[in-house]
Amino acid sequence: MRKEYLKGMALCLTAALAWGVSFPVMGQALLRMDPFNFTALRYGAAAAIMLAILFYKEGGAALKLRGERYVLAWALGSCGFCGYGFFIFHGQQLAGQSGALSASAMIATTPMLTLVLNWAIRGKRPSAVAFGCIGLSFYGVLLVVSGGAPGSLLHQGVASDSAAFLLLGAASWALYTLGASFFPGWSGYRYSAITxxxxxxxxxxxxxxxxALGYIPRPALAELPALLPYLAYMVLVAGVLAVLCWNLGNKIITPTNGVLFLDVVPLTAFAVEALAGTPIAAGQLLGAACTGAALVLNNLYQRRPLAVSASLPSSRPG
Structure with a gap:
């Protein structure tokens, strides 16, 4: 059971790392195409691959939705892929040069949003330890994205329209992640592909x-060759591999534990920017340490019930 929990953690971490890289990648893609047409191209390809994987893993019966909650699955898929894809990357585009870090930093609000949504929907109040770990992790993220001085964020600021779209994107993904718990009989593969x-x-x-309304242009086919490297990453790695890892991992460790790994997303985005030549301050290293400590503490806390159950004698007849 402990090995299974570690597997779930590894899957969620893989997804978070892949998404962390996706923001700098999208920063380059958004110079060539708007986020709406790009999202349509991205998930058109990703959906086909996901459904093919589901058919291979579980057969044609897994593609049928007779008598199942397909309206809820559609609503959650719309939140997770249309809502998140449109809102978060439109917000990133509006934020301009700092968009990649601003968007990835907003993802750090997802763990808190998930706990609040879970509390509102299920009436299940999170533990003080959960809030504490999320608070420590979020503070670490603030240190990283602010260059070690969180107070400077109040002066730098992000435009209100950009911040609103980014927050809507984070909330959309929180709802999608939490929604997997409404389909306990579905595998991670099925929830990913169907939604x-x-x-x-x-x-x-x-x-x-x-x-049709003239808000965005039709995609220019001439731009596709230049977009292919970015599209390939966003489809295969961030769109298929990461989503599958995320849903499979959360199936094991539950969404309220898995979402804490999303605080790795801005750290990864920052690391990519640092490799591109951005200097690293001591405060930022402290922030990364805070986020890492929060993940470890949360893991130790969540594994306590596993250790207790493992120490109890088996009740099966023998």
Whole structure:
């Protein structure tokens, strides 16, 4: 059981690292295409791959939704892929040069949003330890993205329209992650594929509507060759591998524990920017240590019930 829990942690960490890299990648892609058309292209390809994987893993019966909560699955897929894809990357585009770090930093609010949503939906009050770990982790993220001086964020600021879209994106992903708990009989593969496929319908409808209303242009085919490297990463790594790892991992350790790994996202985005030549301050190293400590403390706290159950004698007849 402990090995299974560690496997779940490793899967969630893999997803977080992949998404951390995705923000600098999207920073380059957004110079060539708007986030709405890019999201449609991205999840059009990702949905096809996800459904093919589900068919291979679980057969054609897993693709059928007779008598199941397909409306809820569509709503959650719309939140997770249309809502998140449109809002977070439109907010990143509006934030300009600092968009990659601003967007990834906003993802650090997702653990708190998930706990609050879980409390509101299920009436389950989070423990003080959970709030403490999230607070420590979030403080570490603030240290990292502010260069070691969180107070400077009040002076730098992010435009209100950008911040609003970024927050909506983070809330959309929190709701999608929490929504997996409403499908206990679905595997991580099935939840990923079905919600991506259903969410794609909302993405395409919204994208075509925005084009028809003149808010966004039709995608220029001439830009596709230059976009291919970024599209490949966002589809195969951030869109398929990361989403599968995320849903499989949360199936093991539960969403309220898995979401804490999202605080690794801005740390990864920052590390990519640092490798590109951005200097690292001592306060930022302290921030990374705070976030790492929060993950470790939360892990130790969550594994206590596992250790207790493992020490109890088996009740099975023998």
């Amino acid at each position: 991506t496929g259903l969410g794609l319908t909302t993405i395409l409808l919204a994208d075509f509507s925005l084009q």
